[in-house]
Amino acid sequence: MYYVSIRINENSNFMNTQIENNLYKTADLPCASALALFCPIRTLEKNGSAKVFFVFEKTKELEDVERKFWNKELRVDPLEFSNQMKSLKTRIYES
DSSP states (O other): OOOEEOOOOTTOOGGGEEEETTEEEEOOHHHHHHHHTTSOEEEEEEOSSSOEEEEEEOOHHHHHHHHHHHTTOOEEOHHHHHHHHHHHHHHHHHO
């Protein structure tokens, strides 16, 4: 099995992330894809614009995965990551 370290765009930031009442919301597709490999998505939320937020329950595991993602330390199977991203894109267009 091969693993890849996820490198995020240097222009990415936390502007697309919100934390509310033990819920973690992100509109960042690569981040949501990585998180969804380890933690289930509770729901998708659309606001008035075209932006979609992926909503997760805020847990210690989610915080660890998020920290590793943003610090470029997260290692995942590249095929699983790609498939997860495709799956999330499908969910966006179905909602």
